Amino acid sequence: MLVYLTAECCGYPISIFFIVVNEFCERFSYYGMRAVLVLYFRYFLLWDDDLATSIYHAFVALCYLTPILGAIIADSWLGKFKTIIYLSIVYAIGQVTMAISTIHDITDANRDGTPDNFTFHIALSMLGLILIALGTGGIKPCVAAFGGDQFQEHQSRQLNTFFSVFYLCINAGSLLSTLITPVLRAQECGIHTQQQCYPLAFGVPAVLMVISLVVFIAGSGMYVKTDPEGNIMWSVCKCIGFAIKNRFRHRSSSYPKREHWMDWANEKYDKLLIAQIKMVLKVLFLYIPLPMFWTLFDQKVSICHFSGLLGGLPDQMQTVNPILILTLVPIMDRLIFPLIQKCGLNFSPLKRMTVGMLFAAMAFVSAALVQIEIDKTLPNFPSSSESQLKVVNTYSTTLNVTISPNEHLLIESFGVQLHTSKHTYSTISCMFVNGYTADLNITNLDSIEPSATTNYTLVNQGKRDFVLRHGEQWCEFSRKFGFGASYTFLIPSTVFSDDCESITEVEDMKPNSVHMALQIPQYFLITTGEVMFSVTGLQFSYSQAPKNMKSVLQAGWLCTNAVGNIIVLIVAELGKLPKQWAEYLLFASLLVAVSIIFSIMAYFYTYIDPAEIEAQVRKEQGLEPEEMEKETLEMEEKDEDQKNEQGVKQTKI
Ligand SMILES: NCCC(=O)N[C@@H](Cc1c[nH]cn1)C(=O)O
Numbered sequence: 001m002l003v004y005l006t007a008e009c010c011g012y013p014i015s016i017f018f019i020v021v022n023e024f025c026e027r028f029s030y031y032g033m034r035a036v037l038v039l040y041f042r043y044f045l046l047w048d049d050d051l052a053t054s055i056y057h058a059f060v061a062l063c064y065l066t067p068i069l070g071a072i073i074a075d076s077w078l079g080k081f082k083t084i085i086y087l088s089i090v091y092a093i094g095q096v097t098m099a100i101s102t103i104h105d106i107t108d109a110n111r112d113g114t115p116d117n118f119t120f121h122i123a124l125s126m127l128g129l130i131l132i133a134l135g136t137g138g139i140k141p142c143v144a145a146f147g148g149d150q151f152q153e154h155q156s157r158q159l160n161t162f163f164s165v166f167y168l169c170i171n172a173g174s175l176l177s178t179l180i181t182p183v184l185r186a187q188e189c190g191i192h193t194q195q196q197c198y199p200l201a202f203g204v205p206a207v208l209m210v211i212s213l214v215v216f217i218a219g220s221g222m223y224v225k226t227d228p229e230g231n232i233m234w235s236v237c238k239c240i241g242f243a244i245k246n247r248f249r250h251r252s253s254s255y256p257k258r259e260h261w262m263d264w265a266n267e268k269y270d271k272l273l274i275a276q277i278k279m280v281l282k283v284l285f286l287y288i289p290l291p292m293f294w295t296l297f298d299q300k301v302s303i304c305h306f307s308g309l310l311g312g313l314p315d316q317m318q319t320v321n322p323i324l325i326l327t328l329v330p331i332m333d334r335l336i337f338p339l340i341q342k343c344g345l346n347f348s349p350l351k352r353m354t355v356g357m358l359f360a361a362m363a364f365v366s367a368a369l370v371q372i373e374i375d376k377t378l379p380n381f382p383s384s385s386e387s388q389l390k391v392v393n394t395y396s397t398t399l400n401v402t403i404s405p406n407e408h409l410l411i412e413s414f415g416v417q418l419h420t421s422k423h424t425y426s427t428i429s430c431m432f433v434n435g436y437t438a439d440l441n442i443t444n445l446d447s448i449e450p451s452a453t454t455n456y457t458l459v460n461q462g463k464r465d466f467v468l469r470h471g472e473q474w475c476e477f478s479r480k481f482g483f484g485a486s487y488t489f490l491i492p493s494t495v496f497s498d499d500c501e502s503i504t505e506v507e508d509m510k511p512n513s514v515h516m517a518l519q520i521p522q523y524f525l526i527t528t529g530e531v532m533f534s535v536t537g538l539q540f541s542y543s544q545a546p547k548n549m550k551s552v553l554q555a556g557w558l559c560t561n562a563v564g565n566i567i568v569l570i571v572a573e574l575g576k577l578p579k580q581w582a583e584y585l586l587f588a589s590l591l592v593a594v595s596i597i598f599s600i601m602a603y604f605y606t607y608i609d610p611a612e613i614e615a616q617v618r619k620e621q622g623l624e625p626e627e628m629e630k631e632t633l634e635m636e637e638k639d640e641d642q643k644n645e646q647g648v649k650q651t652k653i
Contacts, residue, residue, distance in 0.1 A: 007222055012158050013150040016221030019163075023143055024169040025212030026088075029095060030136050032177030032205040034060070036185050036198070044102060044115075044198055045122060057569055059129050064562030066137025073138070076233045080146040081225045082550060084139050088213040091135020095206035098128030102198035105191040113193035141554035148542040148550060150224050153611065158545075163538045164333040167531070168326060168599070175322035181205065192344035229548045236277055236549075241270045244279035272617045276546035279610055280553060283544050286350075286601050287560050290537075292594045294564025295571075296587050297360055297530070324527040332531050349540040350602035356532030357595035362587045369586035370518045375581065377510055392433050392490065431456045432489045440491065454586040456486065466494060475500035482511025546610045 007014045030592060037059070041052035074083040100106070107117040115121050147166060151159040185201035188194040243265035250264070262278050340347045347355075428617035434440050434448040441447045441464050448454055465478040468491070476501035479487070486509035492502045535558055545553035577583040 011155065012162070013155075013222075013224070015150050015219050015222035015224070016147055016162055018215055018222070019143060019147040020165055020169050022212045022216040022219075023147075023166060024173045025208045025215065026091075026136070026139070026143070027173030027178040028171045029091075029173075029205040029209040029212065030063075030132075031174035032181040032208070033095065033098065033132065033202060033285070035178045036201045039185060040102060040125070040198055040202070043196070044104070045118060045125070047113075059133060060561075061566055061569065062133040063137045064558070065566060066134055067141045067555040067558045067562075069134075070138030070139045071551035072233050074142045074145075074551040075228055075549055077228060079225060079227050080142040080149065081223060083551075084146060084216060085213070086144050087135050087138040087142075088209070090131050091139065092126045092206065092209045092213055094131025094133075094135055095202070095209045096128075097131060098125055099199055099202040101125035101128055101204045102202050104195055104198075108192060111192040113190070113195050136551075141551045141558055144538060145542060145554045146223070147549035149226055159543070160539050161333060163542070164535050166487055167535045167538065171322040171325040171329075175319055175326070177205065177208075178318060195350070221542035225545065228435060230546050233552065235273060236280075237263050239273055239277060242268055243274075246532050262546050270366065271621055272614060273612055275617045276549060276610075278539075279544065279546050279608060279613070280556075280633070282605065283541070283553060284556050286598075286605055287556060287593050289597050289601070290560035291567060293357055293360075293533070293591070294561050295567045295599075296364075296591050296594070297526075298565060299364075299587050313597065320523055321527060321530075324523060325525045325531060327487045328524075328527055328531045329535065332535070348607070349536045349543075350599075350605060352532050352536040353540070354595050354599045354602060356529045356534075356536065357598065359525050359529030359532060361529075361595065363522045363529060364584045364588035364591065366525060366582040367524040368588065369582035373518065375579075392488075418628045430488075432491060435490060435492045436470070436495055437510055438470055443467045458595075466602035468500060469495070471636075477503055485509055485511035501584070506626075544608060544610065546614065566595045 038056050041047045042049065047055075070083060070087060073087075074080045077083075078086065101121050104113065104115045104121075105119050107115045109116055125306050134241060144163070144166060147162055148159060151162065169607050181201045181204065184204055185196055185198060187197040187200060189197040189200060194574035240262070240263055243262050246267065258266075260278060262274050262281070305556060337347065337352075384393040432440075432448060432454045434450055434452050437450055439447045439449055442454070459481055463478055463480050467474055467476050467477060473496045475496055479489075481487070485507065488506040488508055490504040490506065492504070494502050537560075538554075541553045542550060577586060
């Protein structure tokens, strides 16, 4: 039995410091680049909105697919350490390529501020993005698993904390970069002409990626490095293939049943390999309902969307999630989970994940309740069998209008009756009705003819100034606007004689009266759910994987998120319910359904200690030498001692 020691600090291996910093820099680099990517497509490459968002989504989807590749390279060929180094180099080259593609001066021969050769910039940036997708996805499962590898058997508590800190770093990196890179872009820079500074916005992520690589290499001497045991994924595929074939050959009932279908590979394959495959398959089976969870979870975007109306800007809302994560992760890890444990409850990983799902469901219920409150403040919109009419009276006295034989409207002078325009809740709109005898010019609006109206125009919240102009005559007026409101301004013929005093304001839709604070519970609920689910999922995927397939199972975990996100992209436009609150309740019930299915599957899952099972299988094999002869293929050249050594080969500091 070999015992290895690693440099430690406070019970933690020092090497994980480098891994955690590496993850922070890498996430900063990735999310920072992503934050300005659509802006770059729209305003630098001058693509239209559709193309820009399509390419953006294609890039994100590609980033979700590459982890499998990275995991196979790591577990079957190069090992995690080398895979991380090589793919980080690819990643850094990609970021630098991307940054170079944003320098307009390279092809701006006529110095007009726009590139002359768009093909050059597009080709360079697409190459950059492909390299980035390969790098970011490829190293992702390896970094988490490599971090886990630094811990020893007895450090399982520290291992769990590591994954919490790891998740913390992901969110700290994404928070800082999504705040910083758009600001960098807004700067002006350039050699010949000053333009928005894309090279800086993409250059800083590129520098961070280089730092990430340097930090990772700096820790080289301290890491526990495990080499891959040959081409494990190929062996796994062959072994599964053989088991299926063999099972099929012996399908007649005269053959005795075997406990597990993988046992049909017993004739030809190593018992250890079969045991390891069983572990992985059990976990992957458990993951089947999870993409559905991620799909629903991702709908939180729409919860955030309508929150814009309650005082914050939608842009800033993006940062609420990482900020809450930064506070909730330590609270969970240090306070809530230890407290639950103190109470003698066994809050096992799969239970935590199920409860996390239920928290997400509660967030949607809370969103539905808030939405119902908001709906109360909105006027009734006509149903499909009704229509609405708006009549503006610019005559000097009250008028009686008959619509159908028995429907009458009384409209005061400069009064308005009804309106039909339905607008998004997070905006304020207004329109002008020109009761003046000639054309009018209003700031930021087209000129309006007499007795005409402008369209509803979006304005910003707060106090706004308008200037009315006709030839030499003008007057100025200002109004305060509240979120969610809609106004009509009636301009009388006397408008210039009394300096805009006589403009009548009609409130078509009340500003939002639902309090901002009502948003807070749902943010807390959804983020609590995310922390419980995501962090525990990371830990679980690591702890339940056999030593030689840790990256692969991490990739499997990331895959659940990937599939969920790809489903979101596909069904984005489908299944819109007429009532927003009904949609939230639908999501909540689907989440509850998924959590019930998951909890049933989890009930039948037995937690394992992969190292223990591996040791046990090896022991059994040692006792039954005749079994050994059957291992003809994969491990034939290695004797038992060598295998043990391979399994725990660690660098001593
Ligand atoms: N909180 C959102 C930022 C974040 O955690 N991203 C993770 C992936 C993820 C998305 N949803 C939950 N987990 C990452 O980048 O690895």
